Amino acid sequence: MSALAALLDLLFDHTVRTVLLGASVVGFVAGALGSFAYLRRQSMMGDVVSHAALLGIAAAFIAASLVTGSGHHTLALLLGASLAGVLSILFATAVVKHSRITMDGAMAVSLALFFGGGLTLMRVIQTGPFAQRTGLNAYIFGRAAAITSADLQLIALFALVAVAFMLLNWKVFKLYSFDSVLSELVGFRGRTVEPLLQATIVLAVVIGLKVVGLILMIAFVVAPASAARQWTRSLEGMVLLSGLFGASAAVVGTLISVVAGDVPTGPVIVLVLTAIVAVSLLAAPRRGLVARALRRRRQRSELVRLAPEVHP
């Protein structure tokens, strides 16, 4: 009973509540939109985007410092991150289109260019005459505890825009993810849909940076979608379930990290997500590994019955 009371106490703690809200919103939106990246078979693009965002953050910080005297405008930083994220995707797709490099190689080059640039700019900021630069490192490793109410408002705003975009374009995104050729034929040009879809995913990625950090953000994109795919066949079901997986992992992970104390939140959330994926892969009905092993055993014994005499 006292454990429950302690938990309730936690929930009424302002900081904890802010972190919980922020993390679960990020988990839901990244999970939901991660489904599209998953279905497009380009989940690792999420990794490129989260790394590339650093260049945008650093550039936005410098620009904001020059204009207003202080670089600490979260909105500017998030917009910069989104822009850099979109550019990194456009860069990778352009490389594939114009050379013999395949997508995985193009992603690696894009990551190197944008993240290398980002790190170099970060160094410029650290050695330059900029005020309030200490908060920037939170975007690299994530610092959930440092999320403020102002951050939360922006996270909510971006999340709202991303979800609204997804719902508005639902039909088009669905068709495009399922069959881009057909989508092209019926008039939804890849040239338009692709950047729109990618930009929506980018919005979901950049708001997570401060919560889990750019290195681990990929888990929020890949894991919930991979888990959800095991349980459902419809896109609607997958997106919803994926979002719920992401949000609940964020809540559980945050609570564990708060209760344990001194354990970074992002990594704990990732481990919770991994556990959800493992359970889904094993236990899902029909396609799960357990169900499959049972079926295979049945099949093999049947084959042996068919042809017993050939086997020495």
Next chain:
Amino acid sequence: MSFIAGVVALALVTALACAVPGVFLLLRKDAMMTEAVSHAVLPGIVIGLLVVGALDSPILILAAALTGLLVVLGTEYLRSTGLVEGDAPLGLLFPALFSIGIILVSRRFANVHLDEHVVLVGDLNLAAFIHLEVGDVSLGPRYLYVMLAVLLLNVAFVTRFFKELQVTTFDPDFAQLSGFSVRRLHYAFMFLVSITITAAFYAAGSILTVALMIVPAATAHLVTKRLAQMMVLTAAIAVVGALAGFGAAYALDAATSGAMAFVFGLGFVLVLAGSRAWSMLRARRALLA
């Protein structure tokens, strides 16, 4: 050897050691596997540090490389189940392993001296700090010899198994039928990659190894039509990029590996633009002729 010369030599050898296996990683379409392995070795390194106590110990490098191999095997297993689509298997395992590493590093569990910054970009200056000295003569940073050993190992493996790597990469089915065990060679190669990444961790950090491994090979791939040519050009690009990156970092007082990654990326863009312009020019000339 002066301190600066030692840092430059270390940067150069690290870039070369990474670039050599990068050629095959790129051609096998395993470029992003580098990213996964480079993150997955972190828990191995932390546990190794707790047990062995030194980052440059060969035992630590081998042990951590095994953690990297875990991602390779796990990814292949997930792919073989067919349950997870596209490149998602890659993105499922390494965040989990990296998270374990970060949790281990966090204050609660250990007094491991592993700065967040080192995890990201490594620390070339730190790695080059302890020099190997015979009498009064400095023979350069001690870590240089670790990297040099890795480079030699890579070069020896790639030249010794050139034919096998070529045929298993180009046409695995045919290679299998010709009597080459594609899987065995693959795992041996990936273990070597994992060793290289772990060794480069100290000098380049966990994230930038992907740049050092893939970008030189990708740049060379744009303009070559034979494998041997591509390997030589890749090595040349690695050398030039490392020197230019070091110069840029020196001028900006930035982390060498970050600047190196950026310079490699820029080099790729320039070569791509140049080769595109060249082929367009040739096409136009052919049209006029």
Next chain:
Amino acid sequence: MIATGAACGSACEARCLSVGYREALVLKDVDFDVPAGVIMAIVGPNGAGKSTLMKGLLGLVAPTAGSVRFFGRAFAEVRTRIGYIPQHTAVDWDFPATVFDVVLMGTYGSLGWFRRPGKRERASSWAALERTALTHLAQRQIGELSGGERQRAFLARALAQDAELYFLDEPLQGVDALSKHAILDVMRDLRASGKTLVMVHHDPSTVRALCDWVALVNKGIVASGPVESTFSEENVRRTYAHIPTAAWFGTSAPSPASA
């Protein structure tokens, strides 16, 4: 015992072979025989398991059950005597290799691990290029070739290997008329010198003209044997259950699929 000359012994025999991917069985309980010295076609509708049969025979897809013997022995003992030409979509055409490099790969199997190709291997590669009329393209990057030339390059690779039994996965698919003739000439030459060829074939209307042995496949072997007796209208109809097949039997009728 080494079986070479025409109709002397069996080049390949499979018993009770079942092949599948994961849990979906594509072929169930197949018996399959190839006599030495023939050109054999494996034909059947799309998705019938033609390529899977070939891959199952060669062990590229692990069989779920059954056994396969080549020249009366296990594959591993005779692998240098078996050549394979993959479907041309199966490789990366941007790979940095010239036509010569690809053909030279044919000699790798006999070299084994460690040994490098030397003068002899180079000579046999040049000879193979000559036979497939590709000498002038030897230094091109493979991606620069046309579909037919690519197929010939892979045929040259199989020739450089100097095998006795060749498996070809759709060698005539997407190939221009000139290359088609060059490929068929080489195949007939090989048969004349006692070699055996098994090809997955997409065009049933040309089976009679090109092959002397046939296996009709649809999720299993429908019928298999000499073309004259096996490639009957009834057997073919049973294989291609819902497809109009009459046109494939007029010997002089133009074949719609080979154009």
